[in-house]
Amino acid sequence: MNILILGDVMGPSGRKIIMDKLPKLIESNKIDFVIINGENSADSGAGITKKIFKDLIDAGADVVTTGNHVWDEQETLDFIKRENRLLRPENLIKGSPGNGFGIFNSRNNKKVAVVNLMGNIFMKKCENVFEEANNIIKKIKLKIDADFIIVDMHGEITSEKKAIGFLFDGKATMVVGTHTHIPTSDHMILKGGTAYQTDIGMCGDYDSVIGMNKENSIKKFLKHQDTKKHFPAVGKGTLSGLMVTANEKTGLATSLKPIVIGSHLENRI
Numbered sequence: 001m002n003i004l005i006l007g008d009v010m011g012p013s014g015r016k017i018i019m020d021k022l023p024k025l026i027e028s029n030k031i032d033f034v035i036i037n038g039e040n041s042a043d044s045g046a047g048i049t050k051k052i053f054k055d056l057i058d059a060g061a062d063v064v065t066t067g068n069h070v071w072d073e074q075e076t077l078d079f080i081k082r083e084n085r086l087l088r089p090e091n092l093i094k095g096s097p098g099n100g101f102g103i104f105n106s107r108n109n110k111k112v113a114v115v116n117l118m119g120n121i122f123m124k125k126c127e128n129v130f131e132e133a134n135n136i137i138k139k140i141k142l143k144i145d146a147d148f149i150i151v152d153m154h155g156e157i158t159s160e161k162k163a164i165g166f167l168f169d170g171k172a173t174m175v176v177g178t179h180t181h182i183p184t185s186d187h188m189i190l191k192g193g194t195a196y197q198t199d200i201g202m203c204g205d206y207d208s209v210i211g212m213n214k215e216n217s218i219k220k221f222l223k224h225q226d227t228k229k230h231f232p233a234v235g236k237g238t239l240s241g242l243m244v245t246a247n248e249k250t251g252l253a254t255s256l257k258p259i260v261i262g263s264h265l266e267n268r269i
Contacts, residue, residue, distance in 0.1 A: 001033050001104070001147075001192060001235075001245065001246045001247075001248050002029060002030055002031045002033075002245050002246075003031070003034075003112070003173065003174065003244045003246060004029070004034045004035070004037070004064070004238060004241060004242070004243045005034075005036075005037075005150060005174070005176055005200060005244075006022075006032070006036045006037065006180070006203055007178055007199070007200040007202045007203055008014040008038075008039060008040045008067075008178055008181055008203065008207070009036060009041040009056070009202070009204065009205075010038060010044060010181065010202045010204025010211035010232055011026060011041070011044070011045040011052065011085075011204060011211065011232030011233075012232065013204045013205040013211075013234050013235060014041060014095040014203040014237055015056075015213070016050065017021075017043055017237030017238060017261075017262050018036065018051065018203055019055070020061045021239050021261050021262070022034070022059045022061075023060055023238070023262050024238075026060045027140035029243065029269075030069060031107075032106045032111075033104075033106040033112050033150075033207070034060050035061065035062065035063045035064075035065060035152065035156070036056050036061040036063075036065070036085075037064070037152060038053065038056055038061075038066060039226040040054065042072065042246075043173060043232075044231065045211060045230065045231065045232035046106070047073035047076060048064070048067040048073060048086070049075060049076070049080045050076075053079075053086055054201040056130055057085065061070060062106070062112075063104055064085060065087045065152040065178070066086070066087060066088050067118055068154065068176065068179070069159070070089070070092075081097050083253060084102050085097060085102070085221070086098065087099060087100060087101065087116040087152075088100060088103065088116060089117055089126060090115060091127040091128065091129050091132035092118070092126050093125065093127065094127065094128060098223065098231055099189050100115070100116050100117070101140070101225055102113040102114060102118065103146050103236065104147070110147040110148060110248070111145075111146045111148075111214065112122065112148045112150065113140045113149040113150070114137075115150070115151045116152050116202050117129050117132065117133060117152070117153050117154065117164065118153075118154045119153065119154065119155025119156055119179075120157070120160070121155070121156060121160055122157065123154075123156055126167060127248075129155075129160070129164065130163070130164070130167065131216065133151075133164055133167055134167070137171050141171075141252045142171055142250075146175040146251075147191040148246055148251050149171070149172040149251070150172070150175075150176075151156065151172050151174070152172065152176060152178055153162070153175060153178070153233045154177075154178045154179045154249060155172075155179055156179060158177075160207070161198050161199070162196075162198060162224075165190060165194065165198075168194055169192035169194045169196075170191075170194060171192070172253060172257075173194065173195065173246045173251055173253055173254060174194060174195035174196070174244045174246075175195070176196070176199075176200045177196055177197065177198045177200065178199065178200060179199070180199045180210070181199075181202035182199060182202075183197075183200060183201030183240050183258065183260065183265075184197060184198040184199045184201075184259060185253065186198050186258055187258050189255075190252050192252075193253055195242070195246075195256045197256075197258070199220050199250065200242045200258075203237060203240055203241070204232070204238070205232070205233040205236060205237050205263075205264075206264040207233060207264055208232075208233030208235075208236050208262075208264065210231055211233060212232060213230070213232065213233050216228055216230065216231065217230070233262070236262065236264070237261055237263065238261065238265050239259065239261045240259065240260050241258075241259045241267070242249075242256060242257070242259060243256065243257045243258075243259050244257075
């Protein structure tokens with residue numbers, strides 16, 4: 001079973017590299033299931049629209065996860081109620097529309113659970129992520145309720161993500177971090193058999209400050225009076241994520257490969 005998860009799609013550059021590269025990547029690597037974090041995919045670099053969600057699905061995504069920017073496009077509050085393939089963090093404030101996890105069918109007819117969580121530190125107010133993660137572990141058992149379980153942990157700090165990885169070790173196929181837009185080099189299979197990476201990076205223009213226009217970002221740090229609201233860099237994009245091969249009998253990872261395709265970063269697959 002080959003599973004691919006891609007980091008935050010950042011504005012127009014991120015969408016373009018997904019459309020250009022993902023279909024061939026799926027075909028050439030015989031990928032059975034694809035997750036994309038789409039919370040920054042709108043033109044502004046914050047939020048997702050119904051049309052963009054459909055474009056990501058048409059390009060090959062089976063599920064789209066999100067994070068702290070999930071409601072930045074007003075229309076998402078409505079269409080997420082009818083679209084179970086678009087997830088929002090499970091530990092958002094109780095009563096939030098949409099779902100934080102779901103079980104989906106893969107291309108090879110396996111049941112794949114996808115869980116979307118969000119960190120508590122330096123993020124928008126949400127329920128305790130560790131308590132919600134424990135609730136998920138009780139609700140969805142590997143090889144009982146789902147053949148494979150993937151967790152997108154959308155968070156700011158590395159320690160929170162790593163602790164969530166260990167909490168799910170042996171209980172999930174893979175746990176990856178999103179949100180900081182910089183791919184880390186700590187991809188590994190934990191002792192219990194769960195694939196892990198602290199942050200899988202972004203899909204977007206890396207000639208930028210985490211996807212935003214670099215000149216304007218520097219002005220913000222320098223507190224220039226002519227600074228504008230953040231807006232995405234729109235140069236050549238890079239696709240970034242993690243591909244995991246998992247054992248169909250155990251649901252646990254057997255190998256993993258970081259995926260980097262495009263401009264600015266060293267390509268690897």
